[in-house]
Amino acid sequence: MSPSPDDRASRTLRPPEHRVERRAIGWWMLQSLLLTGPLLAASVLALLWWEGARPWPAVAVALSAVLLVVGAVIEPLWRYRVHRWETTDTAVYARTGWLVREWRAAPLSRVQTVDAVQGPLEQFLGLSTLRVTTASSRGAIDIGGLDKRTAARVADELTRVAELVPGDAT
């Protein structure tokens, strides 16, 4: 059923099948805004009120403006092109990142917990993160930006399948 090792070696990984929700772009934007927005505001205030340090607040404003644009526009759009996910009967597979891309795959036989978690921003947007953990402290797979119904359903299904797959999960 599975290809022979030599055959497999000459193959490449295909991207996971599904994209995340388009709303995830908004989610990543909001995250960046919350992080860099205050920075920009503070440096603008410093530029206006702190005359003693004159040339430097301008540099800070420029830097945080660049950070804001990169974080709120470039990063979310880029991430949306990269982030993909897929689950099968035997494994969970996800691709994440933007400057650094990461492919993660874990067999369901090693899965310990499957949860759909929602941060405050995600609740606001109706999104959810699927969190699949294994016995390894570094082995968790987080798939963010799913529709909350999809995430809940997949979590449910994976939990059911993971119980059926033999293995002691370590």
Place this chain on the structure above:
Amino acid sequence: MRPPEQAPRRPPSGAGTPGAPWQRLSTRVIWVDLVQSVASLLPAVVALAVFGVAPGSGQLWPLIGFAAFGVLGAIADALRWAFTRYRITASHVEVKTGVFLRVERSIRRDRIRNVDIEARPRHRLFGLRVVNIGAGQQAAEGESALALDAVSTADARALQDRLLRMTDATAEPDGAAPAGEEATRTEGTAPLAVLARFRPGWVVYHMMSVWAYVLALGFGWGIFWLLGSSGVDVTGFVAGLLDWEAIGWAGTVAIAFLAVTLFGVIGLAVNYFAEYGNFELARVRGTEGTLLRTRQGLFTTREVNRDESRIRGVQLSEPLLWRWLRACDTSVITTGLSMWSMARPAAVLPRGPVTVARRVAAEVLGGESPWAVSPKAHPAAALRRRLWWATLFTAAVGLALLGTAAAGLLPYTALWAAAALWPCALGAAFVAYRALGHAVTGPYLVMRSGLVHRSTTVLRRSAVSTIVIRESLLQRRLGLRSVSAMTAAGYGGYDLPDLDADESVAFAVHAAPGVLDPFLVRPRDGAPPEDERPPGAGGARPAPRSGVSGPAAAPPGNT
């Protein structure tokens, strides 16, 4: 002495034997405390009676402090003894302790990962042993190690045997009857094979370390202070040893440096003999399967047992500065042992020659030798990446120095430091590149990397749970990728940087057998990973998706 009045309040959760009696720690702990009190009073008494130091004089204060510290410590320890009870039920090990703040703790017996026996000289004097019961990585749930400080040697061995024998948990009669287990104990401790023994010659690997200076300075200061407080003119003595004026400033520094080095090196050598004396690494018969047992220590003895069925691999770590000595630290990759503990329970050998470490590692793993295939070097692009980083790092340091020089804080000559740094950084880049290597031999992955510590990780492929491939922008340009194999054992994951991009997939496929198979395509009919197809538009999908999921509608699938 005190009835265990709290016992009925908290029935054991394991409902097996509510009647298991609570036990005290060994009464000999009190003797230890008495001896400690007397011993700590002794210096002050000797100073008063023998040397006739006037009471109330300043010289007596350190001794009084020492005595008070010792006696109060002993009293606290005796109180702790009086208020501590433990018991072993069918399902749990429970300990109640604390004088003012009562603490009740329990560890489920099936969670127990290791039972270690430890003894300081004061324990050994009275035939006592400290038993540490660890539940592995359950620390987050408040189930970190329980220590029974202390029980008699025979009880300690019996406890160890009993707790590591999980299958018997239901069968055996409860209410610890250590005496009856003597027979199994002697049988169980005879080693099946001794893998390594103490080698005095290995002291060379332990004599040189930065710690030599820490040790020498700390020790020297302590001696200086002690002698000074008892009226010896140390400064005058040292000043009179040599004609310092004639030697000059540089000579004095050199001699001081040499003296401190010598002192520290001797200290570390002594420490090696004290810590690793009687060392033995042996495979012993456990109650289910075999255990890897290390015993070590001349004065403070330590015995650690590691369940071999939990061992997933071995890691050899060669520190950069001692590479010329071929020195190497050896540890096992196993589940349930804390890797961050100062006691380093995973280390199975003292630092020693890499040849021995490799032999022992192969014997620990058993079966096929992981060293049969020599690791394959990584592509030249990996060297280029490291050289770039080294150059960028040097440039950053140079810019920082330039900035400080421009601000007038440093002379411009400081820039030469950056110039000197560059060849060093390039050399380090080359060494780091040479360290890279990987191989798949039989059931094992062999991954080698690291600059300061070149670590060779041998990991059982069947232990890999999550497989990760990573690619940064720069790596993508250079055609490189990093692979990490995540596992439940050891540090939780082991990284292999900068493989050839095509080879990374092959390595990942071998690392986690079967996991990636459904996601592989032939390069021609499938899209390369760079391709960002719109969802659902991809034509060639080799593995029929018996899918559990889809984002839009629930597929029929198998559920």
